[in-house]
Amino acid sequence: MEKTPFSEWLDRFSNYLRMRNYSPRTIRKYEQTIERFARYAWFREHSGPGPFDETACGDAPLDADVNVSAALVTDFFSALSEERDYKPKTLHRMISTLSSFYRYLYAQGAVVANPMPGVERPRVKNQELKYLKHSQVVRLLNTIPAGRDRLIVRLIYATGVRVSELCAINVEDVDFEEQTIRVKGKGDKFRTVFVDEETLGEIERFVGNSIEGPLFLGQQGNHISPRTVQHLFRQYAPPGITPHKIRHSYASELYRRSKNLRVVQENLGHSSIKTTEIYLHTDIEERRSVYRQYFPLSNGKKIDE
Numbered sequence: 001m002e003k004t005p006f007s008e009w010l011d012r013f014s015n016y017l018r019m020r021n022y023s024p025r026t027i028r029k030y031e032q033t034i035e036r037f038a039r040y041a042w043f044r045e046h047s048g049p050g051p052f053d054e055t056a057c058g059d060a061p062l063d064a065d066v067n068v069s070a071a072l073v074t075d076f077f078s079a080l081s082e083e084r085d086y087k088p089k090t091l092h093r094m095i096s097t098l099s100s101f102y103r104y105l106y107a108q109g110a111v112v113a114n115p116m117p118g119v120e121r122p123r124v125k126n127q128e129l130k131y132l133k134h135s136q137v138v139r140l141l142n143t144i145p146a147g148r149d150r151l152i153v154r155l156i157y158a159t160g161v162r163v164s165e166l167c168a169i170n171v172e173d174v175d176f177e178e179q180t181i182r183v184k185g186k187g188d189k190f191r192t193v194f195v196d197e198e199t200l201g202e203i204e205r206f207v208g209n210s211i212e213g214p215l216f217l218g219q220q221g222n223h224i225s226p227r228t229v230q231h232l233f234r235q236y237a238p239p240g241i242t243p244h245k246i247r248h249s250y251a252s253e254l255y256r257r258s259k260n261l262r263v264v265q266e267n268l269g270h271s272s273i274k275t276t277e278i279y280l281h282t283d284i285e286e287r288r289s290v291y292r293q294y295f296p297l298s299n300g301k302k303i304d305e
Contacts, residue, residue, distance in 0.1 A: 010038070152216060152232060165185055170212060230243065
């Protein structure tokens, strides 16, 4: 197979991401990661084994062959870890970027094999997110005086939508009879989320006689921006509580009460159930109840019984 350089496919991949409505900022992050790996591949092609100096090859051409081994990708991330103190989450993001790139290349027939399944991901410690319990979310809502802002927070908690999904909702996406909202998720995939009657009542009062257009208006009649929603959270929510953490609260409450991880997965719009498994919290009251019911020392039995 002829050599296929990174430079030939990087622009094509960027255009592919644009077609899938990725934001310019996200596309640039993808490009930066791929360019760094391309320069590393070029360095290994021309220098062989030895210490890697990323600064020295910052202007290296992007003409290395995209057909690489899993070992080379692993070496790349090992070299980055040695050069800088990267957090595991940052390395995870970069690995995910290369995984997307190589899935695309393989689908296009540009590589003979996808090296990424053979690359181990670094372990992320303390992955469990901080989130609010139901009563804490209710108290947060009660502290927000502005009707629109309160509805934004409530809607994220009531449906579990991502902030980008919330911002894109139109009035016509809300089905007041079926008590559902049609949302556009990642990869332009649509899904239906459910809404409680009280939240729907607030939406109905908020939109008035409007029958179409953005549910939450931003500048110049456009949809509200994610940045505006994030600013709203910085204004009202406790430190560290973001829209994503309220989404986490939704998932945790739904799973704790239903024990149905598959439904939580579908409601959140996760393509893989492994992504949803982070919400497998065991409630402390449930743990206490099980401990008192089953552990011998806690239910009045003696040690020798």
